[in-house]
Amino acid sequence: MNLATIALKNTRRNLFRTILTVAGVAVAMLAFLLLRTVLSAWLIGVEYSAKDRLATRHKVTMIMTLPKRYVDDVKNLQGVQGVTYMNWFGGKLPGKEDQFFATMAVDPKSFLEVYDEVSVPEEQKAKWLDDRRGALVGSTLAKQFGWKVGDRVILEGSIFPGQWEYTIDGIYTASRKSLDQSSFYFHWDYLNESLPAAQQEQVGWIASKVPDAGQAANVAKRIDALFDPRDIQTLSMSERAMNTSFLGMMSTLLNALQIVSVVILLIMMLILGNTIAMGVRERTHEYGVLRAIGFLPKHLSWFVIGEATVLGLLGGALGVGIGIPLINQGVGRFIEENFGGFFPYFRVAQGDVVVAIVLSIMLAVVAAVVPAYQATKLRVVDALRKLG
């Protein structure tokens, strides 16, 4: 037996209260972990976005298109390794219009070269490249709608009106987190040929790959400089810069989430502080006895802080223990399947687990400081007079 085992045993003194406190800390930590995961999932797009890929769009707005001939101009520019192009299609599944997913018309061959994180079985890839009405869909999206290779799908066009028929030729996964797995890609030619002549040969944006990520900014400048004298100017930026600027628009929401996670931690600290303070009040007489037999004020503070540490650790561990499977296997999967466009990867980050455990212990210690101080200030004879 030592002082630590006494602190541990003290947590069993009022088991019901301990269970409620640990559960309170666990729920707080679970909420904290969930919010941290939302933040991480949001930031992951930036964190994992390709640093060696550039996006070139119309200088005025993304809604306006670029002439397709610009693609060859970019391709011929020094420092550009590969180029592809695409149009935002805005297709929706009839009857399920509320279920958003990205639909894009792409040039299949160059798309698979520039977006080399797209992983698709060879036979499916070959089939898609040959099939002008073929579609390549993300594994999350396929799972969401129960699609299999060979299935026929009809989409309703919101930007390009009409019903568009496709055959699912392939289901892709992403070897890196820079690409979500809930998008729908189909042949740009299929879209282009179906449009009126005036709308043909236009692309939404050009994606180019550079061999050296460090040169991405310079290449972006050169691309824009190339089109400056033309009628239609461009705006080029790295994929990361594009995602960062998108996040900038969401900064208020992200800050609000950060504040909520801090508030949750404060609530947790107050719950713990209250429990510890109650324990100290109830054990005043007992502390008097301990002081009488020779224990020093510092020993009492160790008991109090030790007990708080045990409660914090148990609560934190329980919260994380419940949180990881709940988020990774439950909430995370649901979010990835239904909101994959925003949260392609919604899993608990290892760093957040460590932060949650460390914070639960640290906050427990902080919560115990005042009750511990009160315990050290007890006069022995006064404490002994208090009824146990």
Next chain:
Amino acid sequence: MSDASGTASAPTLIKLERVGKTYFRGKEPIEVLKDLDLEMPQGAFEALMGPSGSGKSTLLNLIAGLDSASSGRITVSGEDLGKMGEGKRAHWRSQNVGFIFQTYNLLPVLTAVENVELPLLLTSVPSKERKSRALTALRAVGLEDRATHRPDQLSGGQQQRVAIARAIVTDPKIIVADEPTGDLDRASADQILDLLVKLNKELNKTIVMVTHDPAAAERATIVRRLDKGQLT
């Protein structure tokens, strides 16, 4: 009761010289002990009796080093308790005083042997040795077979015997007992008093006991009466 012949010639262990203790209720002073002179010989079994508010427990607290006197001097084995700081007095208590309280005051989450081991945590005695000494102390009070029982699994008399084992485990010079039989039935009280007599006679422990119980006082070798803060 008069002086026991066995302690009459023993050296003085506890000496109080003109000791006074005053508490304050707000700004109003309450004089609990007044110019008390007292000598307690080593190996004595002393009973302090008197009505409520007479200053018995205050005197016991001063002798045990739990509180400091407002005036006068208290020495135990020649050591002046008034000159000790709080920390040194706590260390002194852990080495020299064993406590027995009316309500046993065992830690409910610890077993009997762990409760007895508690004061030894303040020493440098190794873990195994601590447990061995605690079991020896429990054997001395006849409760070795209840070593792993928690207080709520023991009767009142048994809990008080565990408390006595805790009081003697560090081999202190003095045992202070504040109403040690106050919460017990007659039979259990007699067992506790037998044990205290045994500790006094066989182990030569100096015992200072506060009691209201005349039967308990009869077992002491010296009985002192306090009234209004003075020995009568």
